[in-house]
Amino acid sequence: MSESxxxxxxxxxxxxxxxWRVEVVEETTSTNAAVxxxxxxxxxxxxxxxxxHQTAGRGRLGRDWVSPPRSSLTxxxxxxxxxVAPARWPxxxxxxxxxxxxxxxxxxxxxxxxxxxxxxxxDGQKLGGILLERxxxxxxxxxxxxxxxxxxxxxxxxxxxxxxxxxxVTGARVDRSALLTALLEELAARYDEWRSGVDLRPAYxxxxxxxxxxxxxxxxxxxxTGEAVDVDAGGRLVVRTETGEEHLGVGDVVHVRPQ
Numbered sequence: 001m002s003e004s005x006x007x008x009x010x011x012x013x014x015x016x017x018x019x020w021r022v023e024v025v026e027e028t029t030s031t032n033a034a035v036x037x038x039x040x041x042x043x044x045x046x047x048x049x050x051x052x053h054q055t056a057g058r059g060r061l062g063r064d065w066v067s068p069p070r071s072s073l074t075x076x077x078x079x080x081x082x083x084v085a086p087a088r089w090p091x092x093x094x095x096x097x098x099x100x101x102x103x104x105x106x107x108x109x110x111x112x113x114x115x116x117x118x119x120x121x122x123d124g125q126k127l128g129g130i131l132l133e134r135x136x137x138x139x140x141x142x143x144x145x146x147x148x149x150x151x152x153x154x155x156x157x158x159x160x161x162x163x164x165x166x167x168x169v170t171g172a173r174v175d176r177s178a179l180l181t182a183l184l185e186e187l188a189a190r191y192d193e194w195r196s197g198v199d200l201r202p203a204y205x206x207x208x209x210x211x212x213x214x215x216x217x218x219x220x221x222x223x224x225t226g227e228a229v230d231v232d233a234g235g236r237l238v239v240r241t242e243t244g245e246e247h248l249g250v251g252d253v254v255h256v257r258p259q
Contacts, residue, residue: 008070008152010052012177016184020077022048027069029056031076032133032146038078039144040137045080050180054148071153071165073128073176076146077187081195088194090235090249092143093118093132094204095194099186100128100147101207106186107179110169116210116228116237116253120149124255125164147183151176205231210253215239217251224248 016022028034028051035049053069067074079092097114104112104120104127112122118130128149135142150158150165151174158165166174194200205211210228217224217239226241236247 014177014181019046020048020184021046024050027053030054031074032144035076035078035144036135039135039142045078047078050075068157072151073149073179076144078142080142084195092145093130094235095190095200096130096145098203099190102186103182106182108166108170108174113209114207116208122164122169125162127164214256216254216256217248219251
């Protein structure tokens with residue numbers, strides 16, 4: 001099932017915990033860029049910016065990610081965990097993935113999984129992605145965490161052929177307001193656990209489909225090929241290659257199908 005742009009309802013009333021300050025705008029270039037700009041202007045932790053339409057949305061590695069108005073849940077969070085060592089910040093996109101998967105499962109029943117480090121998958125296809133950007137200003141540091149989930153797109157409205165949407169997977173309209181509310185709740189819970197020192201690795205590994213697969217990982221300066229065997233305590237992907245194990249903190253992963 002897909003919907004025309006005119007029939008797609010806007011995001012309505014959202015019930016959010018007091019920690020979040022939710023703003024919904026009809027259009028912006030990029031929610032991540034807008035939140036980063038607000039942080040540089042003095043905004044504090046807790047801002048949540050939702051856009052009905054991004055005109056210059058970005059994915060990993062600077063890729064464009066643009067979709068029709070009101071077809072996605074596109075949201076960015078401003079997080080400033082100053083009490084957490086910067087070495088632990090790489091877990092922020094991973095815990096966001098846990099929260100996004102839980103929210104989708106709760107609202108739609110779709111048993112999504114995660115591809116390291118930041119893709120949300122349904123039936124092996126990309127349902128959404130997560131982009132974290134560190135921002136600094138006058139001695140302050142924050143993380144802008146953006147999430148995009150495909151909700152109402154038809155197949156020809158998706159930016160890449162390997163993508164899917166909740167409308168395609170479920171054959172039904174998804175309530176984006178309910179999905180946003182669930183995401184706010186799930187992210188607040190996972191974020192608080194992480195800040196208090198809870199080990200989220202077991203929860204992430206339960207959802208992550210990458211370990212156990214053959215992978216090709218594009219990394220700065222080249223490519224790592226082998227079997228993904230684990231995600232370590234630092235949130236890095238462990239790949240067993242012909243020359244030994246490599247722990248990768250960044251990379252663009254392709255799951256390789258068995259021959």
